[in-house]
Amino acid sequence: MTNSAITPHEAALLKTMQRYWGYDSFRPLQREAMAAVMDGRDSVVVLPTGGGKSLCFQAPAVAMGGMALVVSPLISLMKDQVDTLRSAGVSAAYLNSTLSTDERREVMEQIRGEQLKLLYVAPERLLLDGTLSMLAQANVSLAAIDEAHCISSWGHDFRPEYRGLARLKEVFPHIGVHAYTATATEAVRDDIARQLGLADAEMLVGSFDRLNLIYRVRSAAGRMGQIQRVIEQHRGESGIVYCISRKEVEKTAAALVGLGVKAKPYHAGLTDEDRKRHQDDFLNDRAEVIVATVAFGMGIDKPDVRFVVHAGMPKSLENYQQEAGRAGRDGLPSDCLLLYSRGDAALWKRIIESSADPGVGDGSADSLDGALRALDGMSGYCGGVSCRHKQLVEHFGQPFSHNNCGACDVCLGELDLVDDALLLAQKIVSCVARLEQRYGADHTTKVLAGSTEERVLQLGHDRLSTYGLLKDQRTGDIRDWVEQLVSQGFLLKAGEYGVLHITESGRQLLKGEAEPKLLRASAAGSDKPAGRNRATESWEGVDRALFEQLRALRSHLATERSVPAYVVFGDTTLRDLARRRPTTLDGFRHAQGVGEKKLRDYGDAFVAAISGYCSTNGVAGDIEVVPTTEAPRRPSRPRKSGANASAMAAFSLFREGLAITEVARQMGRAPSTVTGYLSEYLKHESVTDPTPWVDRTTATAVEEAIESVGLRALKPLHEHLGGTVDYDAIRIVATCLANRERV
Template identity: 55%
Template sequence: MTMQRIDGAHDVLKRVWGYDSFRPLQKESVQCVLDRRDSLTVLPTGGGKSICFQVPALCMDGLAVVVSPLISLMKDQVDALRSCGVAAAFINSTQGPNEKRAVADQIRSGELKLLYVAPERLLAPRTLDFLAEQNVSFVAIDEAHCISNWGHDFRPEYRGLRILKQRFPGIAVHAMTATASEPVRRDIATQLGLQQPEFLVGSFDRPNLSYRMLRSNNRMQQIVDVIERHRNESGIVYCISRKEVERTSLCLNQLGVTSLPYHAGMSDGDREANQEAFIQERCDVIVATVAFGMGIDKSNVRFVIHAGMPKSIEHYQQESGRAGRDGLESECVLIYSGGDVVTWKKIMSGEPQSYEAAAKSLDAMFDLCSAPSCRHKAIVEYFGQQYESDNCRACDVCLDEIDLVDDPIVLGQKILSCVVRLKERFGAAHTAKVLVGSGDKRVLELGHDSLSTYGLLTDAGQQAVRTWIEQLIGQGYLQRTGEYQTLSLTDSGWQLIKGQVKPQLTVADAPRSRSRSQPSVDSWDGVDRDLFEALRQLRSTMAAKSNVPAYIVFGDATLRELARVRPSSPNAFGQIKGVGERKLADFGEAFVEAIAKHCEKNGLAMDVHTIPSSTPMVRTMPAVPKPNAVAAFPLFRQGETVEAVAQKLGRAVSTVAGYLQDYIRSEKITDPTQWVDPKTAALVEENISAEDEGRLRPLFDRLEGNVDFETLRIVLTCHEVRLQMATDE
């Protein structure tokens, strides 16, 4: 019986979704559902949790009830199911009475196979009474970590789901989540009252994701560098605060990147509209706080940027995991600074009961950022699993993008010696001040300027020393203890003092730029890029007609395979991964026709499996102005003077003059006469000398002081833009 059931599940997977086989642990999870045994399945974002309950729902008699926390997530999943020909529906607050009655009629008639509902609505007595009269096959609880107050996203409304085992005796309950440590998994099972559940925990590793941790250094430029590697692809930029969301989105739009903001301070309507624009691919980049993400099922997010450090590794794993859900290579870049830690601790101080645990999670996150060790390994082992490989080949450390100091033993000994001479009674900040020879009042009052370690690392700078201290903590040579988080040496630290072990310490502020730092393009091998773009446009058109997100028509992985194989007939089209029977019927003819036209026009063969891979285009971009400067750009476009802009923005005239230079460079303006009278501009131009190398003083002196420095800056900047454009040509 079991073998017949799983064979039937394989048939459903192929017929409906177009996949030949299950992903790791999907088969085992499906088997639990078919056997009516309670289960808890933990698969990383993109690991295919939905398949674990959607496939068996079509194999079993009755209605599968799916608990989902967000309306947008329900809609996406129901749209995706319907596009595959599956009878699915949801009930939520967006529907009117007539729509809800229609869904109820479908349930009574046995027409529906899956019903999505929020926990609050499911637990309403009226809903429970109604479903108790129906043929419910099982209940699946998505985002099940929300039930545990030990987890990172506790939601009180989930606690009431325990009643399901009482109201539906004999019905199996299946919990699904992407992120749950061992204590959280046990707590989920206890809170739900699961009976001898099967625990299925997949690998927390996402091998298709590349991780990079960058110390903040012109954060906006770092953000744009990533986006430039993924032009015309979907991505998410996470910021800690609402203010940073607005500023970052504004700056990106001024630089030609189509972006929209998303945060809890916006109206519901604006948030929904911006999220819909992102899902429908009318917007490439969404800039958001962590309020964004759980409610989307978008498979083709190619990059996730954290413009500030998340507050825990659990949050980072879930948020970064929204990239590459389709299994294709995707990039995750985290830009962090010590200031992020301060910001989070201020936010956390508002919840004193949970502060200690939250602070420990924050420290673990900072250790992940600052430690020069494999990112994949660190994340996997944080969740209690072993990482077997010595080199993931998909993070900045393993790709050798991080420079290490030449003599880490001596450097480490200097830092640890300072901790010892401070009698292990002070924290990281004070220790760093002593090492750099700070004249801080407290350092002097305590007489620590007389220590032999005072000023040992003056040339390094305080920020670099703080980083090294954090790296020594992360590698177990130092530890924080007590209420005041004072530093003390571990056994390994004393071994380092004796020169018996060797730490890894990074060179301060010396990131290397290598061609290998570009994301892997292995899955582009053999793909006709022009055909892929044509099919992408066709997908968008089809999605708009059906009023569904583009990825619901076909995911990027399917489009790449189509552009690689170039099927010539509906039969060949139906063999492509991700093409089920319904999608073949709905879209096959249009896509085959588009492929045939492209091949005829370009003299290409069809029904092939490999073609030479194309080389990814490497783009460069000029330096990015800071967000404050970008805020002035619209005013300059309106012809406002520097003085007027300074008054409107509440900034000094000299500061706004700098903004104007950024504007001139960004807009590639070569004529300064909007701000400088033509005669003066011509006079300055005549006296510019290549020997000045952009310096103003020689030019000022040459003009005998008759032209002020601000005017000189404007003319000289336009001159530099003209020269750069000539060089580019």
């Protein structure tokens, strides 16, 4: 974004974001969403989890006069967001049932004294006449409704109490009302605006694609072992395991605890006290894994969840998008594994049809039909073999033009596919044709399997040429292949009973002019290792040992302040610090996510820890990192790693034999930064003679020390030399010696 494109509103917003949140640019759609708030226009904003929805109303609330009213459905979400805002230096509070009489009185005084920029309140409390009357006298600048999909009976998490929020336009006719959600189809978005009575609402819909999430689908066979492997891959990191039933939650959590995992169960059968304690343990990193039903998650603001495992199939793609989306809210790569069996769909169908599921819209016949259709869509996703990102994005009505997402089991080449899928698919589609496109997947499967059931024989389908064509295959596998052909668009389910029809693509398939993909029998994927992906790339340049030390420091500071660790700093900030290794407060302030208050609160502690690490381990500090505001890009052809532009500019000076101090002077860089450039130069040019930068006597002494103690680390060499040779000199000599041995 160029300076000429910045409006006065945007300049104020950017200044606010930098001061309180440490951000110097807008993420996709934030500029437009914030402009609607600043201008007082109503809006419906749909951004994926981790897309920065909260900042869309928080930053304008701080930049504007008055107090923003934020409607939030859960007490835990209110507390998390208020804690995070306060840690950034923003005056915020909440009104809910957890407050004592004195605490509630204090919040009311803050409201009357115009001391708050944001007030969080649950819809039930907001709609009390006393609350609305009190707020009508306050200087309310805007109203923001979080988790706004709860308003619509067309959505996947309808909450009747949200319908009463239409009163906001009556009580506050002169302010903008803004609805925010991560998952909403076009029908749900329109319903949200209609139910709230929004005036010509601006519809702002971001991409539903979560670039940083790596989606995988597997057969549920060996479920516990698969869950264990994911946890082992993310040992020490936070994760969520979703189960369909309470019984499975308890069973899975107990099994993980038995394996030494810090896991806690969470479901509606636990007492309120136990649920709160287990959730707090997870948020504060005392528990690594939470095993839960879908009762857990809405409003969980924990940004560093590195994996989400579904131990059973969710009931809709909307639910899956939201639940899986709780991984990687900080934008860092995270894993999403879905384990499913065909029995999952049958279980959900029984739950939905018995109306035991409170999430089935408003209980009407249309809502029930919609829930069953959504279940079919989820089944199609599980059985599909096309790009997972593409399936999700297109479900929400957005185009997806990438040939390879580079972040799912399909595009990473992890699926175990049938060798001659065309012939197998032709047999299945031919059977649909022989059945005159009048029957569903179950009956078609029985004919292909050569079933002797009475109905098959009565209809004379045992006399079809396709009868028994796949009798050597398991019935369940044939049924899965049918669903895969539907998912890939070769077959289409139509009508109430899901009658199979052949599409134009299916007709091309019969002619051998299309290439289907079918999974091997009973395999939704394989455990073959994936190649280099964005999870690996996100660690480029990060000093892992320093990162772990900073995590420990963060945990200590969070415990002292009785807040979750991510309220201090998120993993994104810690990784940036472990790349830059700033040894001064001025360098620290340039790390991602460091605002003014956090600089004051935590700067000294982190700078001291980084400086001590650099000194102890003999590594350079204050590494220059070229900032980027670009969103993650789709992977293309792999690039060779290499030095950055600044390092390359130093290479010509090193070729002249200039000393580090002279190069630093000419380039206007710190000597420690230039030392890092020199290290890259030595490796890049395979330099074997260190004497332009280290005198011969010192170089000889270092070489002799290496011969005596080896080159496992720099610290033993430094100690062997009596501390008389600095780490930079040791590193230079060691690099040249290694180059000499490679020649």
